[in-house]
Amino acid sequence: MVFKLAFRSILRNRRRTAVSLAVIGLGTAALFLANGYVAFTYSGLEQMSVEQTGHLQVARPEVWTETGEGERHLLDRRQQETLARILGELPEVVAYGGTLSLAGIIGTDRQSTAFVAEGIDPAFAFTPWMLEEGTKLFPGDRERILLGRGMARALGAKPEDWLSLLCTTVEGAYNAASVQVSGTFSTGTAQGDARLAVLPLSFAQSLLNTDGIEKLIVKLDRTEATDRVAAELARRLKAAGLPLQVKTWRELSVFFKQVRTMYGAIFGFMTITIFGLVSFSVLEVMTLAFFERMRELGTAMAIGTSRGQIFAQLLSEGLLLGVFGGLLGLGLGWLMGVGLNNAHLTYTPPEMNEPVPFGVQLSLGAAFFHFLTALLSTLTSTLYPAWRAARISIVEALHHV
Amino acid sequence: MSAMLLKAENLSKEYRSGAEVVRAVRSLSLEVDSGDFLIINGPSGSGKTTLLNLLGLIDRPTSGEIYLEGRATSRLSPRSLADLRLRRIGLIFQTFNLISVLSAYENVEYPLLLLRMKPRERRRRVMELLEAVGLADLAHRRPEQLSGGQRQRVGIARALAAGPALVLADEPTANLDSENSQRVMDLLAELNARLGVACVVVTHDPLVTKYARRIAHLRDGQLQEGSLNGV
Numbered sequence: 001m002v003f004k005l006a007f008r009s010i011l012r013n014r015r016r017t018a019v020s021l022a023v024i025g026l027g028t029a030a031l032f033l034a035n036g037y038v039a040f041t042y043s044g045l046e047q048m049s050v051e052q053t054g055h056l057q058v059a060r061p062e063v064w065t066e067t068g069e070g071e072r073h074l075l076d077r078r079q080q081e082t083l084a085r086i087l088g089e090l091p092e093v094v095a096y097g098g099t100l101s102l103a104g105i106i107g108t109d110r111q112s113t114a115f116v117a118e119g120i121d122p123a124f125a126f127t128p129w130m131l132e133e134g135t136k137l138f139p140g141d142r143e144r145i146l147l148g149r150g151m152a153r154a155l156g157a158k159p160e161d162w163l164s165l166l167c168t169t170v171e172g173a174y175n176a177a178s179v180q181v182s183g184t185f186s187t188g189t190a191q192g193d194a195r196l197a198v199l200p201l202s203f204a205q206s207l208l209n210t211d212g213i214e215k216l217i218v219k220l221d222r223t224e225a226t227d228r229v230a231a232e233l234a235r236r237l238k239a240a241g242l243p244l245q246v247k248t249w250r251e252l253s254v255f256f257k258q259v260r261t262m263y264g265a266i267f268g269f270m271t272i273t274i275f276g277l278v279s280f281s282v283l284e285v286m287t288l289a290f291f292e293r294m295r296e297l298g299t300a301m302a303i304g305t306s307r308g309q310i311f312a313q314l315l316s317e318g319l320l321l322g323v324f325g326g327l328l329g330l331g332l333g334w335l336m337g338v339g340l341n342n343a344h345l346t347y348t349p350p351e352m353n354e355p356v357p358f359g360v361q362l363s364l365g366a367a368f369f370h371f372l373t374a375l376l377s378t379l380t381s382t383l384y385p386a387w388r389a390a391r392i393s394i395v396e397a398l399h400h401v
Numbered sequence: 402m403s404a405m406l407l408k409a410e411n412l413s414k415e416y417r418s419g420a421e422v423v424r425a426v427r428s429l430s431l432e433v434d435s436g437d438f439l440i441i442n443g444p445s446g447s448g449k450t451t452l453l454n455l456l457g458l459i460d461r462p463t464s465g466e467i468y469l470e471g472r473a474t475s476r477l478s479p480r481s482l483a484d485l486r487l488r489r490i491g492l493i494f495q496t497f498n499l500i501s502v503l504s505a506y507e508n509v510e511y512p513l514l515l516l517r518m519k520p521r522e523r524r525r526r527v528m529e530l531l532e533a534v535g536l537a538d539l540a541h542r543r544p545e546q547l548s549g550g551q552r553q554r555v556g557i558a559r560a561l562a563a564g565p566a567l568v569l570a571d572e573p574t575a576n577l578d579s580e581n582s583q584r585v586m587d588l589l590a591e592l593n594a595r596l597g598v599a600c601v602v603v604t605h606d607p608l609v610t611k612y613a614r615r616i617a618h619l620r621d622g623q624l625q626e627g628s629l630n631g632v
């Protein structure tokens with residue numbers, strides 16, 4: 001009965017109901033899409049971050065705290081072996097490999113530039129950047145290097161060209177070597193492209209004259225397992241007496257954190273704005289709708305309906321509007337989302353020089369959340385008009401025309 | 402005569418607008434027995450509607466007390482008053498006041514739903530009432546598809562639905578032509594006689610006074626001396 005009455009009451013003024021439904025629906029669709037876009041961006045960034053940092057990194061804590069040059073904090077052979085044994089016991093670990101960074105000068109006889117290179121294990125399918133020209137590094141490669149494309153251009157270096165490289169060993173002695181360009185890559189930022197290089201770990205170790213590694217990069221079978229495995233690994237490292245720290249990709253990717261914070265702020269603001277707009281217009285509509293029916297409400301009370309029942313009755317109208325408006329919004333948002341995704345749009349964000357795909361992630365969980373949001377905002381904005389309507393004096397309401 | 406149903410003692414109702422005080426009902430006392438048929442008339446502004454609102458427990462007196470079936474009502478909570486109105490009082494309005502989105506059937510059913518009557522019993526009761534007011538055929542029409550007379554008959558069926566002891570009607574025929582007025586009043590008189598429901602009807606209509614067992618004249622918020630003609 002309550003819903004039959006509510007249903008018919010909202011159908012009484014069809015145009016007004018249509019407008020309310022449109023407002024609730026559009027608001028819900030907008031939030032649903034915006035949220036889908038954020039989720040899409042996050043998952044893209046998540047993937048990108050994981051590719052760049054691995055799921056986990058293990059190193060001595062000083063590696064992350066001391067940024068200046070000077071003493072290197074490396075894992076020696078024995079530590080590497082213990083670490084390998086522990087990682088072998090964790091079923092989620094798919095692959096791992098050491099890294100060793102070095103800085104120096106690289107160039108031809110005409111041009112030279114400072115660089116920062118990461119020594120990586122080519123056997124480990126960890127490729128931090130996107131290859132542009134040439135080939136990647138293969139296991140067994142020795143004096144080969146991948147250059148950031150900006151650096152390659154500055155040096156006029158092409159794949160298979162030979163360059164000279166100068167650096168200092170861990171003991172502080174100068175060391176020089178010849179190195180062949182294997183390929184060039186793009187980091188996505190001009191700064192990175194101008195300074196970064198990648199070379200085989202074994203070559204980096206011989207340049208620095210050490211068998212140590214700086215960090216061990218670990219890849220897991222699932223990103224969701226990151227925190228759990230990180231905790232387990234830290235526990236086992238402690239038990240084995242290794243003074244090492246474990247960091248997750250989330251902690252390592254500054255960019256991911258920044259983007260998350262920024263998007264969080266933008267979409268938080270957007271959510272509040274839309275929520276406010278929807279609530280406010282529902283409030284207006286409901287106030288008007290209840291006011292128009294004052295005499296009927298007075299009659300219902302006069303013939304024995306309690307104020308509580310009137311309140312519940314009016315609230316259920318808001319509930320119905322919320323349900324239908326929410327469903328409409330989800331349908332609309334979903335359709336638009338599918339349309340957007342099928343359009344395969346791309347755009348280039350600021351500070352990036354590669355276009356990234358533009359899309360929205362549509363999930364049932366988010367749909368449910370936005371449905372609840374729509375319901376809640378209509379219900380809350382029905383609350384006050386319903387409360388006021390249920391409180392009017394019966395005699396006054398009956399006088400109302 | 403039969404037992405006392407309603408008793409009003411020293412009822413007053415004042416409206417205050419700014420400094421001005423309108424005393425719409427002044428120290429009025431009145432008794433209604435079960436099975437009574439009381440007609441209240443009086444000039445416009447004499448306080449008829451105000452009095453009926455007080456008797457119907459939809460308005461509270463400034464002072465005085467109303468006893469319904471021996472029970473004082475002035476201190477009851479709004480909830481208990483709503484429940485009393487639902488179970489013991491039927492209201493009939495000059496403007497019919499049906500719920501426009503409900504059919505004739507559903508309007509009559511409404512108080513029964515508030516009473517939580519079982520569906521089968523409810524259905525039987527609604528049809529019985531619609532037959533009694535001669536509208537069984539039009540049960541599924543909405544109020545706007547009914548004539549004024551038909552609407553008022555739905556209003557009567559609704560007022561009687563919960564089996565009240567007292568029916569209060571404020572100018573029930575004022576919006577009807579004489580033929581329909583007659584029909585509505587005949588119906589009320591018949592139900593009064595058949596079911597023993599007490600009726601208090603406010604009206605200007607001189608034609609209606611023939612239905613009365615008693616007539617009360619209201620002037621300036623007071624019942625006039627000797628205006629309650631005994632049977």
Ligand SMILES: Nc1ncnc2c1ncn2[C@@H]1O[C@H](COP(=O)(O)OP(=O)(O)OP(=O)(O)O)[C@@H](O)[C@H]1O
Binds near residue numbers: 416418443446448452
């Ligand atoms: N809400 C109110 N506020 C102020 N004064 C009121 C209010 N309701 C009624 N009155 C006054 O109380 C007096 C009695 O009004 P009431 O409506 O009871 O008269 P009535 O006999 O029903 O008149 P009518 O025959 O025109 O319906 C009138 O003077 C009226 O102006």
Ligand SMILES: [Mg+2]
Binds near residue numbers: 449450451
């Ligand atoms: Mg009146």
